[in-house]
Amino acid sequence: MADAFLARLPSLGLGVIVFCSFYGGSILVSRLILRATATHRRNVGVVFARLVGAAVVLLGFLVSFSIVAPSFQAADLIKVLGIGSVAIGFAFQNILQNFLAGLLLLWTEPFRVGDQIRLDNFEGTVEEIETRATTIKTYDGKRVVIPNADLFTHSVTINTAFEARRWDCQLAVKTTLRDLDSLKARIVDAIRKAEGVLPDPAPEALVVDLGDADSDVIKVHISWWTRPRQHQMLATYDQVLTAIGKTL
Structure with a gap:
């Protein structure tokens, strides 16, 4: 031998x-x-x-x-x-399924490394796309490994797919009905001047509720467009509310 x-x-x-x-x-x-x-x-x-x-x-x-x-x-x-x-x-059915899904994701590129995505309760920035799984970093610093089959078979929201995103919120403002036009104009002007707000599309302020007959509090729906990344949207939201608070 x-x-x-x-x-x-x-x-x-x-x-x-x-x-x-x-x-x-x-x-x-x-x-x-x-x-x-x-x-x-x-x-x-x-x-x-x-x-x-x-x-x-x-x-x-x-x-x-x-x-x-x-x-x-x-x-x-x-x-x-x-x-x-x-x-x-x-x-190895699940492994092969994730592998094939990973190849299709890499080939079709619905999102890329650096994009911010959301799947069910998971939301964060894509760190790595492998043939088996995709790794994202959540906004609070956690790492989540998502099987590619889940990304391929479920609806995925890609927050950074476009260069701008709209932010909406409602304000409860105490005013009279005669001052509505002036109020909306002041709110829109304050939003437009806030740092991070994009000029196009223009911000809007729409009255959605006139309140009760005995109350002079109305509800105004406001919206504006800003850059799509999470920290940019939050920073702009802070600037908008601060500007409106100073105006009112």
Whole structure:
């Protein structure tokens, strides 16, 4: 047995060298693909880099195994894979589902790294999109790992999909009916001057409730547009309320 092992030692060493060469080549090819797609469709580059890298590693394994075991035939491996593929499919159904969903998300790019998204009760900034799961950082500093199948099969709100978002809120203001036009004009002017409010579309102030007959408190619905990121919207909200408070 020792003689047989020593006889196979050169082919074993050559097989290891060949596999390491293929593995190094897969890393190099993946980096080249990522570099070529760094400024355009980065997620697609990630998909191709991982698929090509995995294909090169698999090819290297087959070549190395054929060197170590010359009697090995590719047809034998195909038979084994054909028999075991059904069992593997059932055993790893969720993993395969998340993997395929991850590839589709990376390919279609409904959102990218850095976007702020919301799925059910989870909301935050996308940190990483992998083939199995997507990682987001919530606004209070928590990390949430979401399976890609959930992102692919459920409705996802992408808060930063566009360059502007609208913010709405209601004010209860004490005034008389004769001063409504003046009141709305002052509110709109205060909103327009607040830091962070975009000039187009213009802010609005709409009366939605005149209150009771014995009360002079009315409700005004106000809205404005600002940048879509969470901290920008909150900062603008603070500026708007401060400006309205000083005006009224």
